Amino acid sequence: MxxxxxxxxxxxxxxxxxxxxxxxxxxxxxxxxxxxxxxxxxxxxxxxxxxxxxxxxxxxxxxxxxxxxxxxxxxxxxxxxxxxxxxxxxxxxxxxxxxxxxxxxxxxxxxxxxxxxxxxxxxxxxxxxxxxxxxxxxxxxxxxxxxxxxxxxxxxxxxxxxxxxxxxxxxxxxxxxxxxxxxxxxxxxxxxxxxxxxxxxxxxxxxxxxxCRAAALPKRRELPREGDRSARPRRYATLLLARDDGGRVLLQRRPERGIWGGLWSLPSLDDEQILVDSSLRAQVLERYAAAVGLVLHEQSLGPVQRHTFSHFSLEYAVLHASLRVQAVADKGSPLLCWDLAAALQLGLPSPIRRLLEQLD
DNA sequence: TAATCGTGGTT
DNA sequence: TAACCAAGATT
Known part of the structure; x- marks a missing residue:
């Protein structure tokens, strides 16, 4: 060449x-x-x-x-x-x-x-x-x-x-x-x-x-597009924001592999579509209860929000719930309750940090 | 080779 | 709003 x-x-x-x-x-x-x-x-x-x-x-x-x-x-x-x-x-x-x-x-x-x-x-x-x-x-x-x-x-x-x-x-x-x-x-x-x-x-x-060979060109400002990447696929999830009587918040450590690897986040229930139907919320709570071994009481389902990652877009709603039983206390568990101040010292994803900062 | 992996600013 | 982009590396 x-x-x-x-x-x-x-x-x-x-x-x-x-x-x-x-x-x-x-x-x-x-x-x-x-x-x-x-x-x-x-x-x-x-x-x-x-x-x-x-x-x-x-x-x-x-x-x-x-x-x-x-x-x-x-x-x-x-x-x-x-x-x-x-x-x-x-x-x-x-x-x-x-x-x-x-x-x-x-x-x-x-x-x-x-x-x-x-x-x-x-x-x-x-x-x-x-x-x-x-x-x-x-x-x-x-x-x-x-x-x-x-x-x-x-x-x-x-x-x-x-x-x-x-x-x-x-x-x-x-x-x-x-x-x-x-x-x-x-x-x-x-x-x-x-x-x-x-x-x-x-x-x-x-x-x-x-x-510069490009400076003399009329289209010098343009660079070739990266191969037209198809629109980001959309994913859906419901995030559980559960707090106990002391106001502590339930967090789950994410696996090392995958998005937000190793960070602490809200327990997430991935879904095929966003949960706007209240009749589905009970199912969500049951699934959480079964998966986590907790007794949860729903308080409210927040508005649908969106977070954009590098290769997909996540639509999610936050399910606020009270945590009746403090069942997840053993060390080494990826699921723990944290005081709010302590939680904010953890490695949190940006949207989760913003969410927790708005509490209390 | 092509996906995967965050977030915030700019257009 | 949506697309684009950034002092890239890994599998």
């Missing part, structure tokens, strides 16, 4: 721009600590800077080092991750920290192969950490770099196709300057985030406009 072999020479234009206009104030740019830099990369996976920013400081305070994270209970890690989404990242980060302590002497492994063997560390994350923490010449290909290079090289087709994926990695490696990979990686990410945005790219102010 002649196109992919041709150097665009982005670095010499990008680096001066970065010095003047880069987001140097970001907290993970104030350190060369391998733990902090790895943490930032994991927090930022599929997550915008604005969203991850407050989590970074809180997480570092709670777990300042590999050792602190490795020895922490998973529940404490998930609690810090609560609300950020893609919770497999938290579980993987916890295991990765344990591997770093036990197998790598408490230091991020300094080779691509060893780094990518850590759970939750793929090629781009590994490269980013090795470049930033150790100054290695490693090319990244995150969403920003992918978009910038796709446009600059004038690629066509789907950006995530395997063919374009190979081309983009080859271009990324060719454009990454020896001895300045860290700054270049930051620079191309800043360019993508600030100027070369997915929508409404600011081409007139772009420092690499002269090397």
């Amino acid at each position: 002649a196109l992919a072999e041709e150097r665009l020479g982005l670095a010499q234009l990008l680096l001066p721009w970065y010095r003047d206009h880069g987001r140097h104030e970001l907290p993970w740019r104030q350190t060369r600590d391998d733990y902090a830099l790895w943490l930032a990369e994991v927090l930022l996976q599929q997550t915008q800077v604005r969203t991850a920013l407050p989590y970074y400081g809180r997480f570092l305070s709670a777990f300042p080092s590999w050792q602190d994270l490795a020895s922490a209970p998973l529940d404490a890690v998930l609690a810090q991750w609560s609300g950020l989404g893609y919770y497999a990242r938290a579980r993987n980060a916890h295991r990765a920290a344990q591997m770093v302590v036990q197998e790598h002497g408490g230091r991020f492994p300094p080779t691509m192969a060893a780094a990518m063997a850590l759970p939750g560390v793929g090629r781009s994350t590994a490269a980013a950490v090795l470049a930033s923490a150790y100054g290695q010449d490693q090319a990244i290909l995150d969403a920003n770099a992918r978009r910038v290079l796709f446009r600059a090289a004038g690629l066509v087709g789907e950006p995530r196709s395997s063919t374009n994926d190979r081309k983009l990695w080859r271009i990324a490696e060719a454009e990454t300057p020896a001895g300045a990979a860290h700054d270049y990686n930051q620079a191309i990410q800043d360019l993508g985030a600030v100027l070369c945005r997915a929508a409404r790219p600011d081409c007139p102010n772009c420092p690499v406009q002269s090397r």
Whole structure:
């Protein structure tokens, strides 16, 4: 592919721009600590800077080092991750920290192969950490770099196709300057985030406009659509909000696999359609009682609400009930009653946290 | 290869 | 409202 072999020479234009206009104030740019830099990369996976920013400081305070994270209970890690989404990242980060302590002497492994063997560390994350923490010449290909290079090289087709994926990695490696990979990686990410945005790219102010094949095109603003993903399937559930006489709320720990893995949530009864018919509520209560071994008394059924996940949309209603028997007391049970204040310290999914915060 | 895995902001 | 998108990795 002649196109992919041709150097665009982005670095010499990008680096001066970065010095003047880069987001140097970001907290993970104030350190060369391998733990902090790895943490930032994991927090930022599929997550915008604005969203991850407050989590970074809180997480570092709670777990300042590999050792602190490795020895922490998973529940404490998930609690810090609560609300950020893609919770497999938290579980993987916890295991990765344990591997770093036990197998790598408490230091991020300094080779691509060893780094990518850590759970939750793929090629781009590994490269980013090795470049930033150790100054290695490693090319990244995150969403920003992918978009910038796709446009600059004038690629066509789907950006995530395997063919374009190979081309983009080859271009990324060719454009990454020896001895300045860290700054270049930051620079191309800043360019993508600030100027070369997915929508409404600011081409007139772009420092690499002269090397960009897409800038001259009338449709430079458009990127090929991801394969027209069919509409999100809709799922339905009834969530049980049961409280005992002391106001404690019944929560259930979700299995590690699947959505909200490892988090504490309300007991959920999945259904084929939303329960708006009051005649069905009694059945729900019976099914809960049977499944959980509790005596429940219905109080009210809340309005239908919707929560959108990455690949499906959930319609749910909250069934408020009083809990007569405090039957689920044994430790190790995934079903426990919690004081409201204690519950809010757990790893909760966002909609569940919002719901509990509105109680009392 | 194609699904799976969250959430909040923007359009 | 609904679609799109984000410092991707895993199976």
